[in-house]
Amino acid sequence: MIKYIGSKRTLVPLITQAITRLPVDSVCDMFAGTTRVGQGLRSAGLFVHSNDLATYSEVLGIAYIEADESLDRVRIGELLEHLDQIKPEHGYFTETFCVQSRFFQPANGMKVDAIRDEIERLDLTRVEKAVLLVSLMEAADRVDSTCGLQMAYVKKWAARSFNPLELRMPAAIHGPPGKVTRVDANELAATLGDVDCSYIDPPYNQHSYFSNYHIWESLIRWDRPEHYGVACKRIDCRTTKSAYNRKREAWDAFAGLIREVTTPWMVVSFSNEGYHEQEAIESLLSESRHVRCIATDFKRYVGAQIGIHNPDGERVGEVSHLRNKELLFLAGPDPVTLDLALRGLEGMGEQLLPV
Ligand SMILES: C[S@@+](CC[C@H](N)C(=O)[O-])C[C@H]1O[C@@H](n2cnc3c(N)ncnc32)[C@H](O)[C@@H]1O
Structure with missing residues (x-):
């Protein structure tokens, strides 16, 4: 699988567990990137609709989600x-x-x-x-x-x-064959009538x-x-x-998407290094659904692990921190189901942090 900034590689088991604890059979991975999350969900038996604007993500989707x-x-x-x-x-x-x-x-x-x-x-x-x-x-x-x-x-x-x-x-990848699209997630949002859940992992910075x-x-x-x-x-x-x-446009794009999404259940990933505050995201999601949030300790992208380099590629320093907090919001129509889903995740160990 390709190296990819923001890839949820290490979080796939947690995200898959969270989504399979909700009453859903189908999921749209709206910002699929490497399609790793979709692969985990397909392997867990869900129908996956994989979407991203990138052409390389589309071929990854056809190979791993549709084939x-x-x-x-x-x-x-x-x-x-x-x-x-x-x-x-x-x-x-x-x-x-x-x-x-x-x-x-x-x-x-x-x-x-x-x-x-x-x-x-x-x-x-x-x-x-x-x-x-x-x-x-x-x-x-x-x-x-x-x-x-x-x-x-x-x-x-x-x-x-x-x-x-x-x-x-x-x-x-074994599991039900899914579907792949390459469209703007904000346009896709209102057309997901046949899907139970959306997984939303948008770009979070510049x-x-x-x-x-x-x-x-x-x-x-x-x-x-x-x-x-x-x-x-x-x-x-x-x-x-x-x-x-774009910092000035990012909130409107994100809020517009969340307000348009038609799926009853929603799981949203966000990094604490991103543009938006946890409280603002919670309050947006609460407009139409009940919300719960968990945080995980996350190893930063490969470049951060390697250090800071000048334009010639020479290592000139270390980044300030090698880990960040990755937030996972679960939202849907029934608070009891959300609480039960969260309780099930507690068994997944020390990577969960209090929020
Ligand atoms: C944080 S990454 C997703 C990482 C993915 N979850 C993974 O584990 O590989 C965000 C993705 O959003 C895609 N993207 C950016 N703007 C988009 C848009 N308006 N609609 C759909 N995809 C978009 C990018 O191409 C990128 O793959």
Whole structure:
């Protein structure tokens, strides 16, 4: 699975437990990112609708949330072997991300170029194509030379970047096959009539996901965009901005979404490093539902663990703290059900904090 700022990797068991303790059969993961939460929910037997604006999240969703037993994994294995044998080529990816910038070693960039072009030439179903793209993206992620964000690469090659790019079969997630969309969550909110619960994990500060993961966006779209700056960001990073990343607009976007969402149950994640105060979120959710909140001790994103770097990628300091508090709000029509759900979570141990 790719490195992703704000990923709920370590919280998936808790979020899954919380949602499965509510009387729900279906969930919309409205800001799905890596789709990790959706994978946990699908494995727990729920129908999952996975949504995000990012094209790379859409292919992750098709591979992990939508793909079912009808996917011929023997054929995928053969296709991966075929792709592994392709002669490396110096194309857009190598030129942009290995020569003009240094996110990957050229030998790996040339493999990415050749494999990505071949995926485009093969006769594939929508799901097969997504599974191969996910395999390639995850392979590239394992040999990148970043701190987990694509705003910058490290000056001295990361040790993992010397490893050869290796395609692996994406895991099969068992559970009911779900559905994937790529639309603005604020537009989706009012259309979830067939879903019992929404899981809401929006961007919580100024960091734009579109810019932070511009390489994955270009790798999946394969549209060879014009680029700018040292990080060779897609030209449309300049114009693709989410209201959730702008301090002045973030509250209206979030409040508008919460007021529109039609699902009876709602689970909302927020970091204490985000723009909004816990009390403000509670009061917003209380307009239409009963609310409970728990907090968890959370390891900060990989870049924070690695330290502070100057633009040349040299380590120049440590971040002030390596952990933060992650808030989880449960909201719905019945307070007793919410209390019972919370009581069940107490058994999950020391990571829960008093709020
Ligand atoms: C905090 S991350 C979600 C992380 C995810 N829960 C995980 O575990 O990987 C927020 C996500 O919101 C997406 N996003 C930003 N604005 C959006 C919008 N208006 N509608 C839908 N998705 C949006 C970003 O692409 C990003 O993947």
